[in-house]
Structures are given as C-alpha cells and as structure tokens.
Amino acid sequence: MQSFEQLAQRFQQYFAVDHFPASTPTLYNPNRYFLQLGGKRIRPVAVLMGNELFDEINPDAWKVATAIELFHNFTLIHDDIMDEAPLRRGMETVHHKYGNSTALLAGDVMQVQSYDYLNRIDVSYLQRINNIFIITARQVCEGQQLDMDFEKMESVALDEYLNMIAMKTSVLLAASLKIGGVLGGASKGNTEHLYEFGKSLGIAFQIQDDYLDAFGDPSKFGKQVGGDILANKKTFLLIHALEVATDSQKAELKQLMAENPADKVEKVLAIFKACNVDTWANELKDKYYADAMNHLDEIAVMSNRKGPLQELAKFLIKRDY
Amino acid sequence: MQSFEQLAQRFQQYFAVDHFPASTPTLYNPNRYFLQLGGKRIRPVAVLMGNELFDEINPDAWKVATAIELFHNFTLIHDDIMDEAPLRRGMETVHHKYGNSTALLAGDVMQVQSYDYLNRIDVSYLQRINNIFIITARQVCEGQQLDMDFEKMESVALDEYLNMIAMKTSVLLAASLKIGGVLGGASKGNTEHLYEFGKSLGIAFQIQDDYLDAFGDPSKFGKQVGGDILANKKTFLLIHALEVATDSQKAELKQLMAENPADKVEKVLAIFKACNVDTWANELKDKYYADAMNHLDEIAVMSNRKGPLQELAKFLIKRDY
Numbered sequence: 001m002q003s004f005e006q007l008a009q010r011f012q013q014y015f016a017v018d019h020f021p022a023s024t025p026t027l028y029n030p031n032r033y034f035l036q037l038g039g040k041r042i043r044p045v046a047v048l049m050g051n052e053l054f055d056e057i058n059p060d061a062w063k064v065a066t067a068i069e070l071f072h073n074f075t076l077i078h079d080d081i082m083d084e085a086p087l088r089r090g091m092e093t094v095h096h097k098y099g100n101s102t103a104l105l106a107g108d109v110m111q112v113q114s115y116d117y118l119n120r121i122d123v124s125y126l127q128r129i130n131n132i133f134i135i136t137a138r139q140v141c142e143g144q145q146l147d148m149d150f151e152k153m154e155s156v157a158l159d160e161y162l163n164m165i166a167m168k169t170s171v172l173l174a175a176s177l178k179i180g181g182v183l184g185g186a187s188k189g190n191t192e193h194l195y196e197f198g199k200s201l202g203i204a205f206q207i208q209d210d211y212l213d214a215f216g217d218p219s220k221f222g223k224q225v226g227g228d229i230l231a232n233k234k235t236f237l238l239i240h241a242l243e244v245a246t247d248s249q250k251a252e253l254k255q256l257m258a259e260n261p262a263d264k265v266e267k268v269l270a271i272f273k274a275c276n277v278d279t280w281a282n283e284l285k286d287k288y289y290a291d292a293m294n295h296l297d298e299i300a301v302m303s304n305r306k307g308p309l310q311e312l313a314k315f316l317i318k319r320d321y
Numbered sequence: 322m323q324s325f326e327q328l329a330q331r332f333q334q335y336f337a338v339d340h341f342p343a344s345t346p347t348l349y350n351p352n353r354y355f356l357q358l359g360g361k362r363i364r365p366v367a368v369l370m371g372n373e374l375f376d377e378i379n380p381d382a383w384k385v386a387t388a389i390e391l392f393h394n395f396t397l398i399h400d401d402i403m404d405e406a407p408l409r410r411g412m413e414t415v416h417h418k419y420g421n422s423t424a425l426l427a428g429d430v431m432q433v434q435s436y437d438y439l440n441r442i443d444v445s446y447l448q449r450i451n452n453i454f455i456i457t458a459r460q461v462c463e464g465q466q467l468d469m470d471f472e473k474m475e476s477v478a479l480d481e482y483l484n485m486i487a488m489k490t491s492v493l494l495a496a497s498l499k500i501g502g503v504l505g506g507a508s509k510g511n512t513e514h515l516y517e518f519g520k521s522l523g524i525a526f527q528i529q530d531d532y533l534d535a536f537g538d539p540s541k542f543g544k545q546v547g548g549d550i551l552a553n554k555k556t557f558l559l560i561h562a563l564e565v566a567t568d569s570q571k572a573e574l575k576q577l578m579a580e581n582p583a584d585k586v587e588k589v590l591a592i593f594k595a596c597n598v599d600t601w602a603n604e605l606k607d608k609y610y611a612d613a614m615n616h617l618d619e620i621a622v623m624s625n626r627k628g629p630l631q632e633l634a635k636f637l638i639k640r641d642y
Contacts, residue, residue, distance in 0.1 A: 021459070027466035078429060082422040101403040101469055104425060108399060109462035111429065112455060115436055119451045126447060130440045134433060138342070141430040145348035148422055 001304075004311045007048045011041055014062050015069060019113055030098045030106040034077055037089045042316070043176040044069045049308050050180020050194055053301055058183040060121035064129060067117035068176050071133075074110035075140055077103055082148065111137075129179050136175040143168030150234050161239050162203065170202025177309075190299050197295040197309070204288035205316045210235040211281045214269060226265035232257045236284065237277045244275050289317050322625075325632045328369045332362055335383050336390060340434055351419045351427040355398055358410045363637070364497040365390045370629050371501020371515055374622055379504040381442035385450060388438035389497050392454075395431035396461055398424055403469065432458075450500050457496040464489030471555050482560050483524065491523025498630075511620050518616040518630070525609035526637045531556040532602045535590060547586035553578045557605065558598045565596050610638050 002010070019035070020028035044065030051061040079085075080093040081103050087093060095103035118130060146164040150156045177198040181191040213228045214237055228235050242250060249271050256264050272278060296309055323331070340356070341349035365386030372382040400406075401414040402424050408414060416424035439451060467485040471477045498519040502512040534549045535558055549556050563571060570592050577585050593599060617630055 021463075024463040024466055026470050027463055078425055082425060102466065104399055104403060105462055105466050105469075108429075108432065109459055111432055112458040112462065115451070116455045116459075119448060119455060123444060123448050127440060127444050130436070134437045134440060137433045138430055138437075141426055141433065142345040142348055145345055145423065145426050148426075149347050 046176035047180040050177035051184040054184030054186045067114040071114040077107040139167040170199045173202045174198030193295040193298045200288045200292035207285040367497035368501040371498035372505040375505030375507045388435040392435040398428040460488040491520045494523045495519030514616045514619045521609045521613035528606040
C-alpha cells in the first residue's frame with residue numbers, strides 16, 4: 001500500500017514523458033506547455049489508489065491514469081477559452097498564449113490522446129472501462145454547459161446546482177476511483193461504493209472551495225478572498241443566501257450585485273453571515289464528507305487497506321480554517 | 322452488393338435517430354440542429370462499401386459509420402468556429418446560432434459520442450479499429466492546424482501543402498474504407514490498398530474543388546466562382562502559380578492579393594491561365610485519380626465487387642466541366 005504522496009510522486013515520474021508526436025509542433029507545443037504547468041494530479045492518483053485498494057497496481061492503471069489526466073487537461077484548456085481566463089496556475093492560458101483557434105484544436109487533440117492511452121489497456125476490460133470513461137466525459141461536458149446556463153439565470157435551485165457541480169467537478173474523480181477498482185478486480189458493489197465515495201468527496205470539496213473564497217484566511221487560502229462575490233458567481237453560498245434571506249436582504253444583495261460598489265465584498269459577507277450561510281455551508285460540506293466516509297466504510301476490504309483513501313479525503317477536505 | 326445510392330439511403334435511415342441524451346438540451350440541441358442540416362454522408366457510406374467489398378455488411382459497420390459521421394460533424398462545428406463562418410450548407414453555423422462557448426462544447430461532446438458508438442462494436446476488433454480511428458482523428462487535427470499555419474505563411478511548398486490536404490480531408494475517407502475492410506475480414510494488404518485508394522481519391526477531390534472554385538461553370542458548380550481568390554486562400558492553384566510564374570507575374574499576383582481591386586478575380590485567373598495552372602491542376606487530379614484506381618485494381622477480390630467503389634470515385638470526381 002502506497003501513500004497518496006508516494007503515488008503522486010510515482011505518477012509525476014510516469015507522466016513526465018512526451019505524450020505527443022514530433023510532427024506538427026504548432027499543434028502539440030501548446031499542449032506540452034500546458035501540461036508542464038503542473039497540477040495536483042489527483043484524478044490519476046485516484047485511479048492508482050482505487051486499484052491498490054483491492055490488489056497490486058495493474059500496469060494498465062498507469063495508462064488509464066494518464067488518459068484521465070489528459071482528458072482533465074483538455075477540459076481545462078477549453079474551459080479557459082470559454083471563461084476568457086488569461087491565467088491558470090499563475091501562467092498564461094493556452095488561448096492567451098497561442099490564440100483561440102490553436103487552443104481549441106490543442107484541446108481537441110488532447111481528447112484524442114486520452115482515448116489513445118485508454119486503447120492500450122488489456123482488451124479483456126477495454127469495453128467496460130471505455131464505457132465508464134465515455135459516460136463520464138459526456139457528464140463533464142453537460143456540467144460545463146449547465147454552469148454556463150446557470151450563470152445567465154436569475155436564480156437556480158440548490159438541487160439543480162448540486163447536480164451541475166457533481167457533473168462538472170465530481171464525476172471524473174468518482175470515475176477515476178471506480179476504474180481503478182475495476183482494474184483491481186473489485187466487485188460491482190465495491191466499485192459503486194468507490195464511485196459514490198469520490199462523488200460525495202468532490203461535492204464536499206466544491207462546497208469548501210466556495211466557502212474559502214468568501215470566508216477563508218487569505219494567508220492560508222493562497223488566493224484573494226471574495227473573488228466569486230466580485231464576479232457575481234453563482235456559488236453554494238449565494239444560492240443558499242437567495243433562498244433564506246429576507247426580502248430586504250435579498251433586495252440589498254441584488255442591488256450590490258448590480259451596482260458593484262467598492263465595499264461589495266464586505267457587505268455581501270455581512271448578509272451571508274446574517275443568514276448563517278457560513279454555518280450552513282460547513283454543515284453541508286460535513287454531510288457530504290460523512291457520506292463519502294460511509295461509502296468508504298461499506299467497501300468490503302480490510303480496513304487497513306483504506307488508509308490512503310482516508311488520506312486523500314483529508315488532503316482534499318481541510319479542517320484548519 | 323449495393324450501389325452508392327442504396328447505401329447512402331440506408332445510412333440516412335439508420336442515422337436519423339436521436340444520438341444524444343434527453344438531458345441538457347442546451348448542450349445537445351445545437352448538435353441535433355447541426356446534424357439535421359444534412360450532408361452527403363460519404364464517409365459512413367465508405368465504411369459500408371469497404372465492408373461489402375469483402376463480405377455481407379457486418380452489423381457493427383453501421384455503428385462505426387455513425388461514429389465516423391459524428392466525428393466528421395464535430396470537426397465541422399469546430400472548423401466553423403475557427404473560420405468564423407456564419408453559414409454552412411446555407412444555414413447558420415452552430416457558433417453563430419448558439420454562441421462560441423456552446424459550439425465549442427457541443428463539438429467536444431460530439432467527439433465523445435463518436436467514441437461511444439465505436440465502443441459498441443464486437444470486442445474482437447475493438448482495439449484495432451479504435452487504433453485506426455485514433456490515428457486518423459489526430460491527423461485530422463494536425464491537418465487543420467497546418468492549414469491555419471499555412472494561411473499565415475508567405476509561401477508553402479507543394480509537397481507540404483499536399484501533406485496538409487491529405488490529413489485535413491483525405492485520411493478520414495481512407496480510414497473509413499479501411500475500417501470497413503477490417504469489418505469485412507479483409508487481409509492487411511487489401512485494407513492498405515483500400516486506404517490508399519481513399520487517400521488518393523480525397524486528394525483528387527480537393528484539387529478538383531480548388532479548380533472548380535476558380536474555373537468551374539457557376540451554373541454547374543453551385544457556388545460563386547472565385548471565392549478562394551477573393552479570400553487569398555492558399556490553394557493548389559495559387560501554390561503552383563507562385564512556383565512557376567515569372568518574377569513580374571509573381572509581383573502582380575502579390576499586388577492583387579494585397580490590394581484587392583474590383584477586377585481581382587479576373588486578373589488572377591488571367592495569370593493562372595498564362596501559367597497553365599488549369600492544365601497542371603487537371604493533370605495532377607488525373608494522376609491522383611489514376612493512383613486511386615490502381616490501388617482499387619490491386620485489391621484481391623472479384624472485380625465485379627468493385628463496382629460501387631468505382632461509382633463512389635466517379636461521384637466524387639466529375640468530368641463534365
């Protein structure tokens with residue numbers, strides 16, 4: 001059994017090769033540039049951990065982990081185009097550096113490469129793993145579209161928002177763990193618990209992310225607090241606030257969002273606190289975290305094999321703020 | 322043995338179902354809209370014909386044909402974004418109707434759907450067919466990037482341009498035929514000849530397309546003549562003209578391209594004719610057509626089985642202008 005840290009390091013080494021042909025550097029150099037920006041590589045490590053929960057790591061797990069990391073990076077390149085984001089991880093985004101058309105095409109071919117890695121695994125589970133991957137890929141696209149749709153809507157119901165977040169950010173983590181389980185020879189029941197563990201954990205992570213953007217300690221959080229509020233971004237906090245606020249609080253919130261005064265963040269936070277949005281968000285996060293842990297408990301393997309996944313959960317969901 | 326016409330009609334029927342989930346209509350309706358714009362469906366028919374050259378049509382050929390048609394449509398949606406094209410087949414393009422972000426995402430998920438159809442075929446040849454498909458998908462992206470690169474370059478060598486055209490427009494037709502052959506149980510040698518038949522035919526088609534845009538009879542060609550010249554598009558004709566023109570003709574060509582006078586088409590055509598670009602293009606097209614036919618001849622099946630593919634070649638390469 002290897003720790004999250006060990007597997008992350010081993011994956012970094014495995015992944016540090018050139019994933020693209022030597023031809024057509026104008027297409028592939030943007031992809032090389034983007035991949036070397038790094039990332040936490042959580043999803044590929046989740047494949048390896050899902051596998052090792054049940055058995056020694058299957059050599060094919062490295063290929064699937066690579067496929068999933070390439071797929072994730074393809075979605076980031078395209079998301080950055082859609083969001084018109086100039087920076088990612090403090091560096092220029094692909095479309096900002098190479099232009100929209102090349103970024104579009106670089107993302108397209110990055111998706112092709114992910115299927116190339118998938119297609120190298122043993123044929124005995126190729127169809128089953130492809131199937132999980134394809135369903136998930138479709139959901140990730142649906143999640144991104146819903147996110148864009150919601151940004152244009154006056155209000156969004158919490159359950160719709162939860163569904164969008166699950167698709168946009170959780171199902172790929174969930175599928176990574178599940179495919180790892182399949183490669184480890186897990187039963188259908190066990191792979192389903194693994195999937196639900198990842199899905200709930202991903203939702204808890206997103207609630208935490210929204211919470212930290214509003215209430216986090218900037219010295220620990222690493223980015224400026226209040227960015228979502230300034231951008232009028234729909235978050236768990238805003239959606240809940242609009243559900244529970246009094247009519248006058250609601251009117252004030254909408255005025256702040258429309259007029260963007262200098263003290264907007266401060267005033268929106270005051271309303272959030274008056275509505276107990278911070279407590280509510282922490283409780284919702286804890287609920288999803290507990291959900292995740294229940295699914296992990298239900299997996300029928302020796303509990304001492306579950307250490308790395310507990311570690312992953314703690315790595316994603318911090319408790320020191 | 323079914324004719325091109327019969328297979329095209331049968332494919333139209335098979336393809337006329339909903340290829341997308343009922344959820345998230347804001348993502349999938351743009352794809353439904355685009356698919357109902359129609360198209361000649363040449364590539365999927367090529368899969369069926371490549372199959373039937375060797376054996377009765379394998380039920381999986383319909384799935385692969387669908388995958389290839391979806392992949393082709395994904396590339397068209399993204400190409401239209403890159404080209405900022407307002408119209409396709411006389412109707413609004415997806416990005417023009419639904420916005421760039423949705424068009425980008427609709428294309429992405431159309432690519433996912435193509436792998437979904439591929440993944441439904443019998444596992445005994447899944448890996449092999451996926452492999453042909455993936456290599457081809459990558460080449461199509463490379464071709465599009467090279468096309469964009471070339472548009473920014475002062476001059477492009479004919480062999481580089483030929484390579485780009487092969488990737489952008491021919492390899493998907495070639496791969497369609499080859500995969501059809503695999504599904505029909507063809508030998509490696511036969512599938513390679515089928516591939517080369519399609520590749521040469523695709524190049525001949527593109528030379529013809531460039532020729533017709535400049536020299537075609539508007540009443541037969543169906544679109545305005547001279548569009549490529551007006552747009553300074555790099556074509557077989559322009560590339561060859563720049564290779565063989567005298568210094569003064571070259572200078573005049575470049576001036577016309579820079580200044581876009583009212584009589585630009587007329588004057589560029591005069592230079593093309595003075596350089597015998599029209600004769601050269603017809604000869605080059607004939608050479609690739611003959612190449613294609615030689616590969617078809619080399620395929621080791623009864624020659625009476627080759628009728629539909631000869632018909633396909635004649636459908637693509639017309640001789641009445």
